[in-house]
Amino acid sequence: MSNDIVDAQVSPTGQFDILSKYEIHKLSDESRGPQYQVFRNCSLAVLNSGGYMDDGKELLETYADFDISVIPTERSVKLKVSNAPASAFVDGKMIRGIAEHLFAVLRDIIYVNSEITGDPRYNLVSAQGVTDAVFHILRNAGTFDRNRTPRLVVCWGGHSISAEEYDYTKKVGYEMALRHLDICTGCGPGAMKGPMKGATIGHAKQRDRHGQYLGITEPGIIAAEAPNPIVNQLVIMPDIEKRLEAFVRTGHGIVVFPGGAGTAEEILYLLGILLHQDNKDQPFPVIFTGPASAAEYFIRIDQFIASTLGEAARSKYKIIIDDPQEVARQMAAGIEKVREHRKETGDAYYFNWQLKVSTEFQRPFAPTHENMRSLALHKNQEPYLLAANLRRAFSGIVSGNVKDEGIRNVEKNGPYELCGDPAMMHSMDTLLESFIKQHRMKLPGKQYIPCYRISSD
Known part of the structure; x- marks a missing residue:
C-alpha cells in the first residue's frame, strides 16, 4: 500500500x-x-x-x-x-x-x-430511550423511505474471507437484487462488499435505479473495516450495541455468510433477540449460507449454538449451502411474510418498533480484562440472557483482534481471560480454534496471536 x-x-x-x-x-x-x-x-x-x-x-x-x-x-x-x-x-x-x-x-x-x-429526551439507560436514539440517528441520516415496501436484507459475514467465499456473496447479492431486494451490511470489505457488488448487477438488469446499499458502522470498528465504495448511505452509530440494534430494526431479513468472531457476535445478538418471549410471533427470516467449501464453518457454528443455546435457537435460522438462488427465493418469501405482518399490525415498514430489544443487548459493554473475566458464561439463566453474555465475550475478542483500544489493552495487560462452565468453555474453545485454522481471525498472510485465554470455573 x-x-x-x-x-x-x-x-x-x-x-x-x-x-x-x-x-x-x-x-x-x-x-x-x-x-x-x-x-x-x-x-x-x-x-x-x-x-x-x-x-x-x-x-x-x-x-x-x-x-x-x-x-x-x-x-x-x-x-x-x-x-x-x-x-x-x-x-x-x-x-x-x-x-x-x-x-x-x-x-x-x-x-x-x-x-x-445528554439530551433529556433520550433516556439512554432505558430500552425505549435507546431505541428512540437509534431511530433519530437513522432518520437524520435519511435512511427511511415511507413509500418503500419491505425489501432490505442485512448481510453479515467476515472481512477476511477467501476469494471463493467472496464470489459466492456476490452471487447471492445478485440473485436477491433480481428479486428487487436491497442490501445492508457493516459497510466494509469481504462479505460486506460482495453482496452489494453482486446486487448492483442484479438491480441494473431489472432497471431498478433506486437500489439501497446501506452501510452501518461504529467508531470502534470503522478503522479496521473502512466503508466500501458501493455504500450509497453510510451511518455511523455511537457504539456496537446501537449498531446491532440498527441492523435488526431496519432490516427485514438477515443473511449470514462465513466470518469470524465478529460474525459470531452478530449471530449471538440476533438469536438472543429472537429467543425473547415477546418476539415469538415476529416473522424474521434468517439464513446462514456459503459455498460448499464453507460448510465446515456453519457446522461448527451450528454445533456451538446447539450446545449453548439449544434447539430453540437452532429453529430460528436455516442453513443453505452452495445455492444462491434458493437463498434469494427463501429470503424473498420470508420478507413477504414480514410485509404482511407489518401491514396487519400497522407497524412501519422502515423501522421495526414492535421488536423487543431488552437493555441487556443495549447497554454498552467495555471489554476490560475485569469485565471479560466476570461474564456469566453458564446455563443457569434464561437462554436470551446467556446469548447476551456470549455476545459480549465475542465482542471483546473482536476488540482485541482489530480495534485500536482493544489491541493496546491486550498489549499492555495480556490476553483476556474467559471463564465459565467447562462444557461451554470447551465448545467456545473448539469454535475459536476452528476460526483460527480457517484463517478467519485476521487478513490472509498475517499470523494470528490469540487475544484471549479460555479457562473453566
Whole structure:
C-alpha cells in the first residue's frame, strides 16, 4: 500500500449544502470539541477506503499526522484535510463517494454529540430511550423511505474471507437484487462488499435505479473495516450495541455468510433477540449460507449454538449451502411474510418498533480484562440472557483482534481471560480454534496471536 499523503479542502454534499449561521458556527466549534478524536479517526478510516488493513491501531499509527478541520464559509462549511491518504484522490480531487462518506462522518458524530448525548429526551439507560436514539440517528441520516415496501436484507459475514467465499456473496447479492431486494451490511470489505457488488448487477438488469446499499458502522470498528465504495448511505452509530440494534430494526431479513468472531457476535445478538418471549410471533427470516467449501464453518457454528443455546435457537435460522438462488427465493418469501405482518399490525415498514430489544443487548459493554473475566458464561439463566453474555465475550475478542483500544489493552495487560462452565468453555474453545485454522481471525498472510485465554470455573 502507498503511504503518499495529500492536503485538500472538500466542499459539502447533501444536507450540508445550505446551513444557517448558527449551524455553521456550531459545527465548527463542536468539531474541535470533546468528539474531535472520534471525528478524526472515523474520517481517516473513510479516506482509507479500499486500503488493505484490518488493524485499527496500525492505520492510526501509519497516518499519525493526519488532521481534519471544519472551515466556516458564508453559506456552509468545508472540510480541510491534511496528510490524508492519497488513495482517496484522483488527479488531486477527492473521489465523490469518499467525500459523501466524509460528510456522513461529520453529520453522525457531531449530531449524536450535540443532539442525542445528554439530551433529556433520550433516556439512554432505558430500552425505549435507546431505541428512540437509534431511530433519530437513522432518520437524520435519511435512511427511511415511507413509500418503500419491505425489501432490505442485512448481510453479515467476515472481512477476511477467501476469494471463493467472496464470489459466492456476490452471487447471492445478485440473485436477491433480481428479486428487487436491497442490501445492508457493516459497510466494509469481504462479505460486506460482495453482496452489494453482486446486487448492483442484479438491480441494473431489472432497471431498478433506486437500489439501497446501506452501510452501518461504529467508531470502534470503522478503522479496521473502512466503508466500501458501493455504500450509497453510510451511518455511523455511537457504539456496537446501537449498531446491532440498527441492523435488526431496519432490516427485514438477515443473511449470514462465513466470518469470524465478529460474525459470531452478530449471530449471538440476533438469536438472543429472537429467543425473547415477546418476539415469538415476529416473522424474521434468517439464513446462514456459503459455498460448499464453507460448510465446515456453519457446522461448527451450528454445533456451538446447539450446545449453548439449544434447539430453540437452532429453529430460528436455516442453513443453505452452495445455492444462491434458493437463498434469494427463501429470503424473498420470508420478507413477504414480514410485509404482511407489518401491514396487519400497522407497524412501519422502515423501522421495526414492535421488536423487543431488552437493555441487556443495549447497554454498552467495555471489554476490560475485569469485565471479560466476570461474564456469566453458564446455563443457569434464561437462554436470551446467556446469548447476551456470549455476545459480549465475542465482542471483546473482536476488540482485541482489530480495534485500536482493544489491541493496546491486550498489549499492555495480556490476553483476556474467559471463564465459565467447562462444557461451554470447551465448545467456545473448539469454535475459536476452528476460526483460527480457517484463517478467519485476521487478513490472509498475517499470523494470528490469540487475544484471549479460555479457562473453566
